Amino acid sequence: xxxxxxxxxxxxKLGPGLLALLWALRIYVVLAxxxxxxxxxxxxxxxx
Amino acid sequence: MDDIAxxxxxxxxxxxxxxxxxxxxxxxxxxxAGHRPIWLFFLLAGPGILVMLGENDGPSMLSYAxxxxxxxxxxxxxxxxxxxxxxxxxxxxTVRLGIATQRGHAELIFERFGPFWGYFAMxxxxxxxxxxxxxxxxxIRAGAAYFGIAAPVAVAAGVAVVVLSVSFRRYFTWExxxxxxxxxxxxxxxxxxxxxxxxxxxxxxxxxxxxxPGGITAGFITLLLADVGATVTPWxxxxxxxxxxxxxxxPADLPQGRFxxxxxxxxxxxxxxxxxVVCVPLFAHHVNASSFSGGTDFASALRPYIGGPxxxxxxxxxxxxxxxxxxxxxxxxxxALGEVLRSxxxxxxxxVSAKPFYITGAVSVVxxxxVVxxxxxxxxxxxxxxxxxATLLMAPALVFLILLANDREVIGSLANxxxxxxxxxxxxxxxxxxxxxxGVITVxxxxxxx
Numbered sequence: 001x002x003x004x005x006x007x008x009x010x011x012x013k014l015g016p017g018l019l020a021l022l023w024a025l026r027i028y029v030v031l032a033x034x035x036x037x038x039x040x041x042x043x044x045x046x047x048x
Numbered sequence: 049m050d051d052i053a054x055x056x057x058x059x060x061x062x063x064x065x066x067x068x069x070x071x072x073x074x075x076x077x078x079x080x081a082g083h084r085p086i087w088l089f090f091l092l093a094g095p096g097i098l099v100m101l102g103e104n105d106g107p108s109m110l111s112y113a114x115x116x117x118x119x120x121x122x123x124x125x126x127x128x129x130x131x132x133x134x135x136x137x138x139x140x141x142t143v144r145l146g147i148a149t150q151r152g153h154a155e156l157i158f159e160r161f162g163p164f165w166g167y168f169a170m171x172x173x174x175x176x177x178x179x180x181x182x183x184x185x186x187x188i189r190a191g192a193a194y195f196g197i198a199a200p201v202a203v204a205a206g207v208a209v210v211v212l213s214v215s216f217r218r219y220f221t222w223e224x225x226x227x228x229x230x231x232x233x234x235x236x237x238x239x240x241x242x243x244x245x246x247x248x249x250x251x252x253x254x255x256x257x258x259x260x261p262g263g264i265t266a267g268f269i270t271l272l273l274a275d276v277g278a279t280v281t282p283w284x285x286x287x288x289x290x291x292x293x294x295x296x297x298x299p300a301d302l303p304q305g306r307f308x309x310x311x312x313x314x315x316x317x318x319x320x321x322x323x324x325v326v327c328v329p330l331f332a333h334h335v336n337a338s339s340f341s342g343g344t345d346f347a348s349a350l351r352p353y354i355g356g357p358x359x360x361x362x363x364x365x366x367x368x369x370x371x372x373x374x375x376x377x378x379x380x381x382x383x384a385l386g387e388v389l390r391s392x393x394x395x396x397x398x399x400v401s402a403k404p405f406y407i408t409g410a411v412s413v414v415x416x417x418x419v420v421x422x423x424x425x426x427x428x429x430x431x432x433x434x435x436x437x438a439t440l441l442m443a444p445a446l447v448f449l450i451l452l453a454n455d456r457e458v459i460g461s462l463a464n465x466x467x468x469x470x471x472x473x474x475x476x477x478x479x480x481x482x483x484x485x486x487g488v489i490t491v492x493x494x495x496x497x498x
Binding site (some may be wrong): 008009010011012018021022025028029032035036038039040042043044 | 149151156159160161162165168426428429430432433436437440441443444447451455457458487488490491
């Protein structure tokens with residue numbers, strides 16, 4: 001139940017398609033994080 | 049200690065959490081056995097309505113108000129209905145996942161896809177949530193300022209409500225308190241009626257998706273994407289799945305869970321459209337609302353057109369939007385942290401047994417409240433960062449949702465069918481692309497011609 005399940009589920013077996021999708025997501029995240037930092041810094045400089 | 053004993057196979061007395069959940073389940077079973085559908089729905093409603101009304105938060109209501117002030121009644125009225133339909137499709141998957149696996153979303157990601165994605169989901173959610181909480185307290189402060197309430201008093205009251213609601217250590221009590229407060233989201237409805245809307249124009253807009261004053265411009269695209277971001281966000285996925293689990297819902301409760309989510313989407317869309325309609329007088333009188341920074345600006349500008357009571361309802365609605373979102377968003381962070389760290393995470397748990405859970409919720413709210421009160425804090429930068437984080441990181445959250453909703457090893461017969469995959473997949477792709485576009489446009493506004 002919600003109080004932490006005693007038996008963790010096994011890791012999902014990842015086929016080539018799913019592996020590729022997860023790598024694409026990793027690349028997306030790597031690109032997205034600097035964008036967030038840039039947006040914050042840029043807004044900081046724009047603040048009155 | 050409990051975990052060690054359980055691992056050793058020792059019989060244990062039920063914990064407080066288990067006892068309370070069993071009591072709730074007994075009432076549900078009695079209602080079902082007694083064929084009392086309305087009472088049954090009353091007992092099982094909550095996660096869906098709360099997640100939808102929770103997302104009608106301070107920034108979202110401001111986004112809808114801006115829409116009304118800049119575009120009047122037209123394209124955005126049916127568009128908002130569409131966004132809530134999309135929200136329903138996304139959130140319904142979390143109900144099935146929660147019921148089938150009895151695990152939260154963060155926990156499922158961690159166990160099925162490994163620590164990298166598990167910690168990423170938790171960190172992304174926690175950081176995004178703390179920043180979003182800052183914007184909720186901005187809304188509370190702005191709404192209270194309309195009534196002349198000092199910022200420290202308003203913010204402290206907001207923190208007190210959130211902390212008090214969890215102090216009962218009872219999921220059902222917390223949920224009912226949040227639901228009671230969330231009904232005040234409908235304050236935007238009487239305020240909208242005071243704006244004397246043209247119902248023929250509303251019907252025309254619903255039927256034709258028009259007019260769209262000014263056509264398709266950069267401002268229109270930004271607002272369009274902001275309205276999508278105001279309806280579907282990562283914390284909603286994590287919150288509803290965890291709440292379904294904490295409530296103890298079972299496969300027999302799935303119809304009520306779906307109805308709860310649909311009812312929430314309907315009620316929230318009514319409140320959202322009301323927030324658009326209430327600001328139509330600003331559009332009609334050519335009041336420039338593009339530079340308005342908060343609820344106080346809108347309420348003050350609306351007063352000459354909808355009267356003092358109408359403006360007061362608008363300001364009260366903004367306070368409610370901030371408070372309810374603070375309750376749900378801080379709880380979603382606490383659930384996610386507990387799920388990934390495998391510590392006890394339930395609103396039914398005692399303080400002693402679930403210290404990280406309660407501390408996470410309280411600390412995130414206190415941090416946000418303190419930030420709002422810091423003189424010259426970069427609130428605008430934080431608001432922009434919130435939008436960018438939520439929209440850019442919506443794509444991974446939705447991809448994992450679809451993957452998990454198709455993972456028959458864990459969700460079994462409740463997995464997505466062909467129809468739900470086509471519909472859900474199309475919506476996920478659309479929201480992800482729009483979210484990413486919104487994030488990029490926010491960061492690089494010059495990419496789109498003015």
